Amino acid sequence: MTTPLFSFFTNRSRRVVETVTPGRTLADVVLPPQTRRTLEHALAQVRNHELIFGRWGLGERHIAGRGLAFNFAGAPGTGKTICAEAIAHELGLKLLVVDYAQAESMWFGETPKNIVAAFRAAAEQSAVLFFDEADAIATRRSAGTILPHDRESNLTINVLLRELEAFNGIVIFATNLAANFDPAFERRIRTHVLFEMPGVEERVRIWELQIHPKKTPLRADVDFRRLAERYQMSGGDIKNAVIKAAAAAAAESGPDLGKQIGQEHFERAAQDVLSAKSVMQQSLFEGGFAASDSVSQWQSVAARWRTAVVVALGLAGTALIAALAAVALTLLR
Ligand SMILES: Nc1ncnc2c1ncn2[C@@H]1O[C@H](COP(=O)(O)OP(=O)(O)OP(=O)(O)O)[C@@H](O)[C@H]1O
Ligand SMILES: [Mg+2]
The missing domain is CATH 3.40.50.300 (P-loop containing nucleotide triphosphate hydrolases)
Structure with a gap:
């Protein structure tokens, strides 16, 4: 349960x-x-x-x-x-x-x-x-x-x-x-x-693992070792590149039966994935500063509020003491 x-x-x-x-x-x-x-x-x-x-x-x-x-x-x-x-x-x-x-x-x-x-x-x-x-x-x-x-x-x-x-x-x-x-x-x-990030040998095997051994139609020029040597990518990047390459090959004109994924589809997809990643890293880096800026802004606003509350409480306390003193003086007379 x-x-x-x-x-x-x-x-x-x-x-x-x-x-x-x-x-x-x-x-x-x-x-x-x-x-x-x-x-x-x-x-x-x-x-x-x-x-x-x-x-x-x-x-x-x-x-x-x-x-x-x-x-x-x-x-x-x-x-x-x-x-x-x-x-x-x-x-x-x-x-x-x-x-x-x-x-x-x-x-x-x-x-x-x-x-x-x-x-x-x-x-x-x-x-x-x-x-x-x-x-x-x-x-x-x-x-x-x-x-x-x-x-x-x-x-x-x-x-x-x-x-x-x-x-x-x-x-x-x-x-x-x-x-x-x-x-x-x-x-x-x-x-x-x-x-750790995969080395060349691991990347070759990851490229191979990302396609279906029987069903994925590959052109004869596909060379996973070359891709592994050329592009330093994580397994996740390779997965994304394979899907991108397949999408590009599938979008080409002609009957589905004749469509195949070729080396140039994989090459272009790998380059796209890597350049998208470097753009992301750049904006994350800039975003990191923005985030820490907003935290420090929030902290300084919070600090200002704290000071205002302390001052207000101080003033209220002083006013109360003055009022009590006035009441006491009136009673004493
Ligand atoms: N070492 C690997 N061997 C085989 N495939 C891998 C490997 N690493 C990643 N992949 C492929 O990439 C995909 C994404 O990997 P996974 O989600 O496990 O990464 P992660 O380390 O959890 O990433 P994140 O930190 O972004 O969560 C997997 O589904 C798999 O297809
Ligand atoms: Mg994960």
Whole structure:
């Protein structure tokens, strides 16, 4: 049975919390050797979990901290989400995905309560709990809270730490920025898996994996190695380029039967994806300044308001004292 509060949110906004039956497996993921090794180490911990905490009795000795928490850190499109799915598949479990970035904005004022509900639902369904886009969770709690949002974030992290301590299952966090980790949060993460950008060999295999081996019509000139050597892209970029190339080939005139994706479609698509990405990064960079500007503007407005309130209270106090003195003088006469 699912928690009523939780079903309410899953029904209302499917994209914030979603239970996924994993379709993709580790065979669908191509990883640089170091990333693959750390991931396998993480999987071994999961597989030995029952042995250590069940048969060897450590679960009875250590009631708290029996769960397994992993952090998948890496640049966008390096395969963090598909790996979470593949791990759940490997373990024969469902994946309960919480889109954390979305959740924080949609659940404003309710985030801690819903975090608790997500852990409960994962326990009930024996699902792997996956916090996607979890950068906001990972960041340090602010010491001097000023904004209501900070206060809510701090409370959310405290609740999350408490839930993590009590949870007996598997939790995976995906983050793009792992540098600013909250130390208490970091202590509870068993393994950090760094998702590196794919090298040439991995890119060749990812290009090949993105097309259907039998159904996708490729022209004879297609050379994935050449594409892999020429364009330094993430797996996500390659996926986007393949779809773009297919769209361009399909839009050409003539009967569908004769349509094929050629090397020039892939080349152009790869260039488009990379240039769109550099435009995005530029505007994000500029947007970053804008965002921090607006935060400091908001902070200075808040500071001015605070000063005004203190002055007003001071004046009101002085007026009250003067009035009381006047009343006392009148009575004394
Ligand atoms: N290592 C990889 N091996 C195979 N395919 C990959 C790999 N990385 C990415 N892809 C392809 O790109 C798509 C997007 O990858 P995914 O969503 O897992 O990236 P991500 O690291 O979670 O990105 P983000 O940080 O933006 O959420 C996948 O569905 C898959 O098709
Ligand atoms: Mg992702």
